[in-house]
Amino acid sequence: MTTSEIPISKINWESRIRGDATSSKGLKDLSDSINKIGLLNPITVNKDYKLIAGYRRLTACRQLGWSKILANIINVDAPTEILIELEENMKRNNLSKSEQAKGLALFKRAYEEAHPETKHGANIKEGIKGTSRKISDSLDGEPAPRYTKVAAEELDVSERKVQDLVSTGEDILEEEMEMDGESSIAKELDEPKPRKPRVISSDIYRKDNCPYCKHKVGITKEYNLVLMEEDR
Secondary structure (H helix, E strand, O other): OEEEEEEHHHOEOOOOOOOOOOOOOOHHHHHHHHHHHOOOOOEEEEOOOEEEEOHHHHHHHHHOOOOEEEEEEEOOOHHHHHHHHHHHHHOOOOOOHHHHHHHHHHHHHHHHHHOHHHOOOOOOEEOOOOEEOOOOOOOOOOOOOOHHHHHHHHHOOOHHHHHHHHHHHHHHHHHHHHOOOOOHHHHHHHOOOOOOOOOOHHHEEEEEEOOOOOOEEEEEOOOOEEEOHHHO
Protein backbone atom coordinates (compact mmCIF):
# COMPACT_ATOMS: atom_id res chain seq x y z
CA MET A 1 0.00 0.00 0.00
CA THR A 2 1.19 3.49 -0.86
CA THR A 3 -0.18 6.85 0.22
CA SER A 4 -0.08 9.89 -2.02
CA GLU A 5 -2.13 12.80 -3.35
CA ILE A 6 -4.13 11.92 -6.47
CA PRO A 7 -6.35 14.00 -8.77
CA ILE A 8 -9.99 13.83 -7.71
CA SER A 9 -11.03 13.95 -11.38
CA LYS A 10 -9.42 10.53 -11.96
CA ILE A 11 -11.30 8.77 -9.13
CA ASN A 12 -14.13 6.43 -10.11
CA TRP A 13 -16.73 6.45 -7.34
CA GLU A 14 -19.79 5.40 -9.37
CA SER A 15 -19.40 1.61 -8.95
CA ARG A 16 -20.12 1.52 -5.25
CA ILE A 17 -22.29 -0.38 -2.79
CA ARG A 18 -23.59 2.70 -1.05
CA GLY A 19 -26.31 4.97 -2.29
CA ASP A 20 -25.98 8.74 -2.39
CA ALA A 21 -24.46 10.01 0.85
CA THR A 22 -24.51 13.70 0.00
CA SER A 23 -27.70 14.21 1.99
CA SER A 24 -26.23 12.68 5.15
CA LYS A 25 -26.90 14.79 8.21
CA GLY A 26 -23.25 15.04 9.24
CA LEU A 27 -21.79 15.81 5.82
CA LYS A 28 -21.70 19.58 6.39
CA ASP A 29 -19.99 19.06 9.76
CA LEU A 30 -17.45 16.81 8.07
CA SER A 31 -16.85 19.36 5.34
CA ASP A 32 -16.40 22.15 7.91
CA SER A 33 -13.96 19.98 9.90
CA ILE A 34 -11.86 19.13 6.83
CA ASN A 35 -11.82 22.80 5.81
CA LYS A 36 -10.59 23.75 9.27
CA ILE A 37 -8.03 21.07 10.14
CA GLY A 38 -7.53 19.17 6.89
CA LEU A 39 -8.14 15.56 5.90
CA LEU A 40 -6.85 13.40 8.75
CA ASN A 41 -7.84 10.02 7.30
CA PRO A 42 -6.99 9.36 3.63
CA ILE A 43 -9.56 7.73 1.36
CA THR A 44 -8.78 4.30 -0.10
CA VAL A 45 -8.63 3.49 -3.83
CA ASN A 46 -7.31 0.62 -5.88
CA LYS A 47 -4.54 0.85 -8.48
CA ASP A 48 -7.10 1.97 -11.09
CA TYR A 49 -8.30 4.76 -8.78
CA LYS A 50 -11.62 3.06 -8.10
CA LEU A 51 -12.93 4.27 -4.74
CA ILE A 52 -12.95 1.55 -2.08
CA ALA A 53 -13.55 3.52 1.11
CA GLY A 54 -14.13 7.15 2.06
CA TYR A 55 -17.01 8.32 -0.13
CA ARG A 56 -18.23 10.94 2.36
CA ARG A 57 -14.71 12.31 2.81
CA LEU A 58 -14.31 12.49 -0.97
CA THR A 59 -17.71 14.19 -1.34
CA ALA A 60 -16.81 16.75 1.32
CA CYS A 61 -13.49 17.54 -0.36
CA ARG A 62 -15.17 17.89 -3.76
CA GLN A 63 -17.65 20.34 -2.26
CA LEU A 64 -14.74 22.32 -0.88
CA GLY A 65 -13.36 22.61 -4.40
CA TRP A 66 -10.28 20.45 -3.87
CA SER A 67 -8.58 19.17 -7.02
CA LYS A 68 -6.42 16.58 -5.24
CA ILE A 69 -6.95 14.33 -2.22
CA LEU A 70 -4.72 12.14 -0.06
CA ALA A 71 -5.39 8.46 -0.76
CA ASN A 72 -4.22 5.02 0.29
CA ILE A 73 -3.62 3.09 -2.93
CA ILE A 74 -4.03 -0.65 -2.46
CA ASN A 75 -3.60 -3.62 -4.77
CA VAL A 76 -6.05 -6.34 -3.69
CA ASP A 77 -8.54 -8.65 -5.38
CA ALA A 78 -12.21 -7.79 -5.98
CA PRO A 79 -13.59 -9.70 -2.96
CA THR A 80 -11.20 -7.85 -0.64
CA GLU A 81 -12.17 -4.49 -2.15
CA ILE A 82 -15.86 -5.14 -1.46
CA LEU A 83 -15.10 -6.50 2.01
CA ILE A 84 -13.19 -3.32 2.91
CA GLU A 85 -16.14 -1.14 1.87
CA LEU A 86 -18.63 -3.37 3.67
CA GLU A 87 -16.56 -3.44 6.85
CA GLU A 88 -16.05 0.33 6.90
CA ASN A 89 -19.72 1.14 6.37
CA MET A 90 -21.60 -1.71 8.06
CA LYS A 91 -19.63 -1.51 11.29
CA ARG A 92 -20.45 2.21 11.47
CA ASN A 93 -24.15 1.62 10.73
CA ASN A 94 -23.90 3.89 7.67
CA LEU A 95 -25.56 1.47 5.28
CA SER A 96 -29.30 1.06 4.90
CA LYS A 97 -30.73 -2.45 5.13
CA SER A 98 -31.07 -2.69 1.36
CA GLU A 99 -27.49 -1.48 0.86
CA GLN A 100 -26.26 -4.11 3.35
CA ALA A 101 -28.13 -6.80 1.44
CA LYS A 102 -26.88 -5.63 -1.96
CA GLY A 103 -23.33 -5.28 -0.67
CA LEU A 104 -23.22 -8.81 0.67
CA ALA A 105 -24.73 -10.17 -2.54
CA LEU A 106 -22.07 -8.35 -4.58
CA PHE A 107 -19.38 -9.64 -2.23
CA LYS A 108 -20.66 -13.18 -2.74
CA ARG A 109 -20.47 -12.82 -6.51
CA ALA A 110 -16.94 -11.42 -6.40
CA TYR A 111 -15.74 -13.94 -3.83
CA GLU A 112 -17.10 -16.93 -5.74
CA GLU A 113 -15.65 -15.58 -8.98
CA ALA A 114 -12.23 -15.52 -7.32
CA HIS A 115 -12.85 -18.85 -5.53
CA PRO A 116 -15.22 -20.87 -7.75
CA GLU A 117 -14.61 -23.97 -5.65
CA THR A 118 -16.63 -22.38 -2.80
CA LYS A 119 -19.83 -22.20 -4.84
CA HIS A 120 -22.70 -24.32 -3.65
CA GLY A 121 -22.52 -27.69 -5.40
CA ALA A 122 -18.94 -27.17 -6.54
CA ASN A 123 -17.98 -30.75 -5.65
CA ILE A 124 -18.29 -31.72 -9.29
CA LYS A 125 -16.50 -34.67 -10.84
CA GLU A 126 -13.22 -33.97 -12.55
CA GLY A 127 -11.02 -35.97 -14.91
CA ILE A 128 -11.59 -39.28 -16.57
CA LYS A 129 -11.34 -41.13 -13.27
CA GLY A 130 -14.25 -39.17 -11.86
CA THR A 131 -12.39 -37.71 -8.93
CA SER A 132 -14.36 -35.11 -7.04
CA ARG A 133 -13.26 -31.81 -5.60
CA LYS A 134 -14.37 -30.77 -2.13
CA ILE A 135 -15.84 -27.31 -1.66
CA SER A 136 -13.00 -26.42 0.72
CA ASP A 137 -10.29 -27.20 -1.86
CA SER A 138 -8.97 -24.11 -3.65
CA LEU A 139 -7.23 -24.06 -7.00
CA ASP A 140 -3.85 -23.17 -5.50
CA GLY A 141 -3.93 -25.96 -2.94
CA GLU A 142 -4.90 -23.77 0.03
CA PRO A 143 -8.38 -24.24 1.52
CA ALA A 144 -10.73 -21.37 0.72
CA PRO A 145 -13.37 -20.84 3.43
CA ARG A 146 -17.00 -20.43 2.41
CA TYR A 147 -17.90 -16.81 1.81
CA THR A 148 -20.58 -16.73 4.54
CA LYS A 149 -17.95 -17.61 7.12
CA VAL A 150 -15.57 -14.89 5.88
CA ALA A 151 -18.26 -12.20 5.77
CA ALA A 152 -19.77 -13.19 9.12
CA GLU A 153 -16.41 -13.06 10.90
CA GLU A 154 -15.36 -9.75 9.35
CA LEU A 155 -18.70 -8.05 10.05
CA ASP A 156 -19.32 -9.74 13.42
CA VAL A 157 -22.73 -11.17 12.48
CA SER A 158 -24.06 -14.72 12.19
CA GLU A 159 -23.70 -16.76 9.01
CA ARG A 160 -27.48 -17.13 8.92
CA LYS A 161 -27.87 -13.34 8.81
CA VAL A 162 -25.36 -13.16 5.95
CA GLN A 163 -27.30 -15.84 4.05
CA ASP A 164 -30.62 -14.06 4.55
CA LEU A 165 -29.20 -10.68 3.52
CA VAL A 166 -27.54 -12.15 0.42
CA SER A 167 -30.79 -13.77 -0.67
CA THR A 168 -32.59 -10.43 -0.28
CA GLY A 169 -29.75 -8.59 -1.99
CA GLU A 170 -29.90 -10.85 -5.03
CA ASP A 171 -33.64 -10.19 -5.30
CA ILE A 172 -33.02 -6.42 -5.11
CA LEU A 173 -30.25 -6.50 -7.73
CA GLU A 174 -32.40 -8.56 -10.09
CA GLU A 175 -35.37 -6.24 -9.66
CA GLU A 176 -33.19 -3.15 -10.20
CA MET A 177 -31.98 -4.59 -13.50
CA GLU A 178 -35.55 -5.25 -14.63
CA MET A 179 -36.94 -1.93 -13.36
CA ASP A 180 -34.12 0.42 -14.43
CA GLY A 181 -32.64 0.90 -10.97
CA GLU A 182 -35.88 0.88 -8.98
CA SER A 183 -36.67 -1.81 -6.40
CA SER A 184 -39.87 -2.15 -4.41
CA ILE A 185 -38.10 -4.73 -2.23
CA ALA A 186 -35.42 -2.21 -1.23
CA LYS A 187 -38.01 0.50 -0.61
CA GLU A 188 -40.08 -1.76 1.63
CA LEU A 189 -36.97 -2.99 3.46
CA ASP A 190 -35.76 0.54 4.22
CA GLU A 191 -39.14 1.96 5.25
CA PRO A 192 -39.44 2.33 9.03
CA LYS A 193 -41.83 -0.22 10.46
CA PRO A 194 -44.54 1.21 12.76
CA ARG A 195 -44.30 -0.11 16.28
CA LYS A 196 -47.22 -2.09 17.56
CA PRO A 197 -49.11 -0.33 20.36
CA ARG A 198 -48.12 -1.60 23.78
CA VAL A 199 -50.88 -3.45 25.58
CA ILE A 200 -51.22 -2.28 29.16
CA SER A 201 -52.32 -4.54 31.97
CA SER A 202 -55.77 -2.92 32.19
CA ASP A 203 -56.49 -4.14 28.64
CA ILE A 204 -56.09 -7.75 29.72
CA TYR A 205 -58.96 -9.37 31.56
CA ARG A 206 -57.63 -12.96 31.72
CA LYS A 207 -54.29 -14.76 31.66
CA ASP A 208 -53.79 -18.30 30.42
CA ASN A 209 -51.28 -20.66 28.84
CA CYS A 210 -51.19 -20.75 25.03
CA PRO A 211 -52.43 -24.19 23.91
CA TYR A 212 -49.81 -24.24 21.13
CA CYS A 213 -46.57 -22.80 22.53
CA LYS A 214 -47.36 -23.13 26.28
CA HIS A 215 -46.20 -19.55 26.96
CA LYS A 216 -48.21 -17.42 29.33
CA VAL A 217 -50.47 -15.10 27.37
CA GLY A 218 -52.96 -12.41 28.17
CA ILE A 219 -56.40 -12.26 26.58
CA THR A 220 -57.73 -8.80 25.83
CA LYS A 221 -61.35 -7.73 25.71
CA GLU A 222 -61.16 -7.99 21.91
CA TYR A 223 -60.05 -11.64 22.32
CA ASN A 224 -56.51 -10.95 21.12
CA LEU A 225 -53.65 -12.98 22.55
CA VAL A 226 -50.68 -11.02 23.94
CA LEU A 227 -47.41 -12.62 25.06
CA MET A 228 -46.84 -11.57 28.65
CA GLU A 229 -43.83 -9.39 29.48
CA GLU A 230 -42.03 -12.10 31.47
CA ASP A 231 -42.06 -14.43 28.45
CA ARG A 232 -40.87 -11.90 25.85
